[in-house]
């Protein structure tokens with residue numbers, strides 16, 4: 001299974017490319033094709049040719065209805081792989097949709113119109129793709145037919161993008177010269193680009209290695225549900241977010257810090273009509289299991305079970321990267337519901353460290369966050385949670401922000417760093433002060449020592 005997302009500016013040819021892939025991989029039914037053919041004559045923008053974009057028209061009309069989180073998913077398969085495509089609208093205002101589409105993707109295809117080269121949108125999307133930890137970026141240089149399949153144009157865009165990707169630190173990049181409209185280098189290798197020696201797009205997607213480096217991950221089990229059918233049974237259900245667990249392991253319940261041992265692990269998949277008591281000795285991510293413990297410790301929904309030997313930090317003060325998704329600006333100090341894995345905790349943003357200009361990658365100081373803004377903030381919760389940075393675990397390191405009055409999702413974020421609220425030192429590490437704030441602090445400490453002002 002490979003999940004990818006397509007992004008690019010308006011009219012770069014995303015829909016045409018997806019349509020072409022579905023068509024050439026024979027995922028289009030004859031009646032859909034006939035409809036597209038007749039509509040191409042009426043509405044198409046491609047003259048005699050079938051307008052591939054019309055094949056994915058359903059997506060567009062969904063968009064026009066203005067669904068809140070506006071990502072359309074498409075499925076198709078080749079002999080070797082299943083694909084899920086998240087198609088996100090190219091319009092500048094849709095950062096939030098892109099974030100939603102990108103949060104589960106393995107690969108991002110960034111479309112660039114060969115005539116236009118790298119645009120602001122390319123920079124914006126590349127930034128978000130990198131922020132969300134997508135490790136593979138395919139740069140599809142489209143509409144090559146309109147630049148006479150010029151190798152020079154292709155090389156220039158490739159060099160420009162490499163410079164941008166170096167700046168961001170994107171590791172795995174692939175470049176393909178394409179014509180989505182005519183199908184050059186989409187499924188079949190193009191006759192027009194003899195100088196291009198790599199694979200066409202679909203073959204690349206079909207064969208690329210997306211397995212993550214296998215690393216020993218720490219066990220993380222957010223408890224989703226406490227199953228207590230009778231007095232003799234008490235099991236904790238959930239999906240293992242990372243690592244593995246075995247019967248007899250020493251575990252700690254967070255945030256309470258109580259310790260116990262794993263008594264049994266029940267994997268629903270093992271249970272049969274004849275053996276309702278089936279258990280397994282070991283389970284690992286991403287299995288959904290029920291765990292029972294040797295002691296009657298207090299565990300409830302939203303808690304996290306971890307190995308006692310590898311505890312995450314538990315804190316109510318977190319440095320986060322926040323993407324604001326609401327028309328109403330984010331208010332400093334306002335109470336929001338913070339949903340992370342299976343827990344919901346009340347919290348607020350105490351300070352905006354800086355906002356990132358996603359076009360120039362520069363940091364800006366500001367006091368308010370508006371729609372689509374991305375900023376580093378300090379988040380304070382009313383009770384501590386066990387938290388891993390997003391870089392170590394996408395699931396336990398990410399959260400959404402919900403407005404408590406409207407119940408709308410107004411933001412999404414990633415945990416960057418975790419600190420103990422009590423410790424001034426750690427708190428300073430989380431909060432980033434401006435030069436002006438530091439100067440003011442120094443002035444006060446030098447001139448008014450009797451105020452006992454603490455240094456920042």
Ligand SMILES: Nc1nc2c(ncn2[C@@H]2O[C@H](COP(=O)(O)OP(=O)(O)OP(=O)(O)O)[C@@H](O)[C@H]2O)c(=O)[nH]1
Pocket residue numbers: 008009010011012013014015016017045046051053089090091142143144145146178179180181182
């Ligand atoms: N000549 C040429 N035209 C193309 C190519 N790919 C797409 N187009 C045309 O470019 C226009 C925009 O293509 P779309 O696929 O609708 O673009 P999009 O990126 O999906 O646009 P939005 O959905 O509005 O974001 C259409 O007229 C396409 O026919 C290509 O490779 N060559």
